[in-house]
Amino acid sequence: MIPEPVTAGLLTLAADPLHHNYDYPIISLPNGYAILTNHILMMLVVTGLMLWLLPKAARAIATGKTGTSHDYVTKGVLPHMIEVLCVFFREDVARPALGKNTDKFLPFIWTVFFFILFNNLLGLVPLQDATSLLFDGVINGSHEAAAEHVEAAAPGESHDAAPAHESLASHEGETGEATDHAAAGHESHAMHFGPFILFQDLTKEETASHFHGVGGTATGNIAVTTALALIAICIIIGAGIQSLGFGGFVEHLTLGTKFPLSMLMILLECIGLIAKPFALTVRLFANMTAGHVMLSALLGFCSMAWNGVGPFGGVLISVPSIAFATAVGLLELLVAFIQAFVFAFLTTMFISMFQHHDHEAEHGHEHKETPDFAELSVTPELSFET
Amino acid sequence: MTKLINIILGSLPFAVASVALGAPAEEGGEAHAELLAKPETAIPAMVAAIIMFAALFFLLKKMAWGAILGGLNDRETKIRTEIESAENARAQATKALDDYQKELAKARGEASGMIQQARADAQRVADELRSKNEAELATMKNKAKEEIEAAKRAALNDLYAETAMLATQVAGRILHREIKAADHSRLVEESLSQIGSLGKNGE
Numbered sequence: 088m089i090p091e092p093v094t095a096g097l098l099t100l101a102a103d104p105l106h107h108n109y110d111y112p113i114i115s116l117p118n119g120y121a122i123l124t125n126h127i128l129m130m131l132v133v134t135g136l137m138l139w140l141l142p143k144a145a146r147a148i149a150t151g152k153t154g155t156s157h158d159y160v161t162k163g164v165l166p167h168m169i170e171v172l173c174v175f176f177r178e179d180v181a182r183p184a185l186g187k188n189t190d191k192f193l194p195f196i197w198t199v200f201f202f203i204l205f206n207n208l209l210g211l212v213p214l215q216d217a218t219s220l221l222f223d224g225v226i227n228g229s230h231e232a233a234a235e236h237v238e239a240a241a242p243g244e245s246h247d248a249a250p251a252h253e254s255l256a257s258h259e260g261e262t263g264e265a266t267d268h269a270a271a272g273h274e275s276h277a278m279h280f281g282p283f284i285l286f287q288d289l290t291k292e293e294t295a296s297h298f299h300g301v302g303g304t305a306t307g308n309i310a311v312t313t314a315l316a317l318i319a320i321c322i323i324i325g326a327g328i329q330s331l332g333f334g335g336f337v338e339h340l341t342l343g344t345k346f347p348l349s350m351l352m353i354l355l356e357c358i359g360l361i362a363k364p365f366a367l368t369v370r371l372f373a374n375m376t377a378g379h380v381m382l383s384a385l386l387g388f389c390s391m392a393w394n395g396v397g398p399f400g401g402v403l404i405s406v407p408s409i410a411f412a413t414a415v416g417l418l419e420l421l422v423a424f425i426q427a428f429v430f431a432f433l434t435t436m437f438i439s440m441f442q443h444h445d446h447e448a449e450h451g452h453e454h455k456e457t458p459d460f461a462e463l464s465v466t467p468e469l470s471f472e473t
Numbered sequence: 474m475t476k477l478i479n480i481i482l483g484s485l486p487f488a489v490a491s492v493a494l495g496a497p498a499e500e501g502g503e504a505h506a507e508l509l510a511k512p513e514t515a516i517p518a519m520v521a522a523i524i525m526f527a528a529l530f531f532l533l534k535k536m537a538w539g540a541i542l543g544g545l546n547d548r549e550t551k552i553r554t555e556i557e558s559a560e561n562a563r564a565q566a567t568k569a570l571d572d573y574q575k576e577l578a579k580a581r582g583e584a585s586g587m588i589q590q591a592r593a594d595a596q597r598v599a600d601e602l603r604s605k606n607e608a609e610l611a612t613m614k615n616k617a618k619e620e621i622e623a624a625k626r627a628a629l630n631d632l633y634a635e636t637a638m639l640a641t642q643v644a645g646r647i648l649h650r651e652i653k654a655a656d657h658s659r660l661v662e663e664s665l666s667q668i669g670s671l672g673k674n675g676e
Contacts, residue, residue: 109508110518124514127521134525141533145540150547159548173541190546194538198530289513290505305522310515314522376509 104383107215108376110308111299114280115287119294122283125215126305133205133305141201144169173197180432184439188330192438195322199315200431203306207375207423210304211416219300226278226286226298306426307375309368316364319434324360327441339441363437367430374426378419385412637664 112121113128121127147166151158161170176196181189278285278296288297305311328336340356341349388408393401508514641660 103505105506105509109505110511110514111508112514115513119513121514121517124518126514126518130521130525134529137529138532138536141537142540145537145544149540149544159551161544170541170545174545177545190542193542194534195530197538197541198526198533202526202529287513289508289511305518308515308518309510310518311522314519315526318523318526 104380104387105376106299107303107379107383108307109299110303110310112287112289113285113301115284117282117284119284119287119289121287125299125301125303126308126311128301129206129209129303129305130311133202133209136209137201137205140165141169148173172200176200176431176435180435184435185442186444188442192322192326192435196431196435199319199434200427203315203371203430204424204427206304206306206311207427208420210302210307210375210379211419211423212302214302215300216302217300218302219298223298223300304375304379306371307379309372312368312372313364315371315430316367319367319430319437320360320364323363323434323437323441326438330443331441335443336441363433367433371426371430374422378415378422381415382412382419385409385415633665633668634661636668637661640664 110124110126112124114123115121144163144166147163148161148170161167177189177193181193181196185192277287277294284294284296286296286298288295306315324336327339331339337353340353342352342356344352385408389401389405392404392408396404638661641657641664644660
């Protein structure tokens with residue numbers, strides 16, 4: 088397991104710090120499109136966890152049936168945690184912004200918050216590294232094991248003559264020592280399961296497989312955050328049209344200005360409608376990515392130092408590296424909560440911006456009476472950006 | 474400081490382990506930033522995220538959020554009604570206390586009025602009695618005085634008559650002559666008037 092001393096320089100040996108942020112395919116269609124990736128798997132796990140834990144907590148939070156005052160007491164650690172977060176969102180985030188519409192939008196806001204939170208937290212568990220360490224040799228190195236799972240009729244059993252430690256060659260039929268026995272001239276490095284490709288290596292031009300471990304942070308995937316932001320903006324616009332009517336919604340975009348200016352305002356507001364989900368997308372993605380890049384870089388120093396200056400230097404460098412990585416890990420824990428909060432909070436604010444407020448009869452008054460909306464939607468971005 | 478040392482010492486085994494285990498796994502890396510948003514994985518991930526989020530939303534709305542919202546609302550209602558009833562009870566108690574104090578003050582006022590009235594009545598009765606007694610006493614005194622005066626006068630008259638009689642008898646004896654009846658009565662009257670004037674002067 089100890090790498091050979093390498094003299095080629097530190098940088099070439101440094102791990103790719105973005106390694107943990109790639110969404111590696113697990114099962115792909117023959118055309119290369121994945122049907123199950125690391126992040127999809129993590130989202131499935133999160134979905135499962137949420138469907139298991141939240142209803143359990145809900146039963147504890149709901150009022151009991153004994154008819155005594157104990158009915159109103161929530162019991163248990165998990166229900167307490169869930170309840171605190173739910174109540175916080177209800178009383179301190181949603182109600183000041185949404186007023187009587189609070190309970191209508193709460194299920195959506197809670198779902199957004201907990202979905203992102205669970206994904207963020209699960210992303211902090213080093214599942215990818217653990218599975219990589221445990222199964223790297225088994226999946227990337229052992230051909231017999233893979234061969235049992237592929238169709239015997241698959242014609243492309245082949246490999247290149249890569250040394251085992253290069254760990255790029257994962258063959259349908261055989262790799263490593265078995266490579267020597269296999270027929271030469273076949274160029275497929277892919278593992279197949281039926282028509283599907285397992286662990287497809289997207290960095291290769293040809294179809295190839297490489298196992299990188301299973302795990303990761305789904306919310307560190309810009310595709311996932313884009314999807315969440317698209318859902319959010321759909322709800323924001325949909326709820327706005329439902330509340331104000333289509334005409335009212337368009338009128339709202341004019342901010343109460345008259346004809347020539349109103350066209351400009353609508354244009355600007357439409358840009359705002361695009362900027363809002365874009366900001367949501369990038370904020371969450373960048374925050375989750377940055378944390379993992381920092382962790383990778385800090386921990387990467389360990390192997391760099393080991394390979395560069397030997398075991399003594401490796402350990403010497405590793406101590407502060409790991410200490411800092413621990414600190415960053417704790418910071419990441421905070422960021423996981425903050426980013427989930429910020430996403431849900433801003434979504435709530437954006438929804439409330441396009442809601443009809445009862446106490447404001449005139450559209451023009453809306454902005455006079457609630458100047459804090461504009462501030463609120465800006466302040467958290469400034470204060471929680473990490 | 475101790476904590477810092479603990480952290481550093483605590484991270485040592487991890488450092489060794491990560492160097493030993495992690496180094497080979499991290500090897501051969503070369504950044505593939507294009508993997509961050511490759512359509513082959515990004516599009517499926519996006520679709521999956523939307524489907525899973527929607528599924529979660531609808532399932533949790535049915536299985537969790539409804540119950541949580543219900544529980545929170547129940548609790549809120551319960552607390553609100555409890556507070557309201559407590560406030561009502563307090564208002565009632567305050568009102569009852571006010572009423573009671575008003576009644577008490579009124580009763581006190583009435584009682585002191587009654588006492589004063591009684592005192593005044595008693596005083597008046599006493600005064601009346603006293604004045605009546607005094608009047609009666611004065612009347613009795615006057616009457617007694619008058620009676621005494623009358624008795625005194627009668628006694629004096631008797632005394633004068635007796636004295637005149639005696640004097641006449643004494644004088645007749647002295648003179649040894651018989652005084653005629655006319656002389657007798659003239660002498661008596663003279664003596665009486667003398668005595669009367671003496672009695673008046675001698676008083």
